[in-house]
Amino acid sequence: MxxxxxxxxxxxxxxxxxxxxxxxxxxxxxxxxxxxxxxxxxxxxxxxxxxxxxxxxxxxxxxxxLTVTAGLRDYTEVKPAGTELFRSPFVSFVYERGWRQNFNRRGFPGPDEEFRMAQEYFKPVEGGILVDVSCGSGLFSRKFAKSRTYSGVIALDFSENMLRQCNDFIEQDASILAR
Known part of the structure; x- marks a missing residue:
């Protein structure tokens, strides 16, 4: 993680x-x-x-x-192809620039409606710390942070490249950093 x-x-x-x-x-x-x-x-x-x-x-x-292998130098791990795909810098880059739009074709309601649904679900924990597990490029992490509904937002992902992309998007959005 x-x-x-x-x-x-x-x-x-x-x-x-x-x-x-x-x-x-x-x-x-x-x-x-x-x-x-x-x-x-x-x-x-x-x-x-x-x-x-x-x-x-x-x-x-x-x-x-906070991965089990953090800090180890000599460690070989066989990783499933599905997890490695999302660790690719290319996929991290294109995720919000076209890849995510494919979700709409699969019946997802779209980011705005998904965010509204999540906010409704998380209503009982407003003011607390929100952990966005498998945050990807941080699309929803940024929406949660901008909402100012939570005291903190933790964006968590297995992919280092997704987190780099998430951080890049955060740095580009002054409304998240300003407080």
Missing amino acids: HIVFQDLSIQKNQTEETDLFSCPVCYEPLTRKGPPGLNLAAIYRSGFKCKQCDKSYSSKDMYLD
């Missing part, structure tokens, strides 16, 4: 606390040392550690790598 952050608050103090993230190895809560907040700058300056299995995690590039 890789994560891009969209924090809707600014916090500056250095702290050590049990965070809302769990170790992908043993599922115990990770302890975070560094500035609080879900913004990229705070996460980049933070370290995350599991007290149970003593594994450490840190941010890479523009995302926090």
Whole structure:
């Protein structure tokens, strides 16, 4: 699991606390040392550690790598072709530039209606932190962040390239970054 952050608050103090993230190895809560907040700058300056299995995690590039293989150098994994397709930089680039429009042909109601339906479903947790699992290029993560309905939005995806695309779109949208 890789994560891009969209924090809707600014916090500056250095702290050590049990965070809302769990170790992908043993599922115990990770302890975070560094500035609080879900913004990229705070996460980049933070370290995350599991007290149970003593594994450490840190941010890479523009995302926090919480995969089981994070930090390992010698690891070979056979990955299903379906997961590898979405890790391609090409697919990440074209996802919102044509690929996603194919969903309409398959009967999906379209991004605006899907967002309205999601907002209705998530109404009981308004004001909390929303985790957009398998966020892809961040189409809905950005909509959730712009709605200002949640205290924070975490965009989570297995594909590093999708998260890079998600971050690029966030950086291009001043309405998300302004607060």
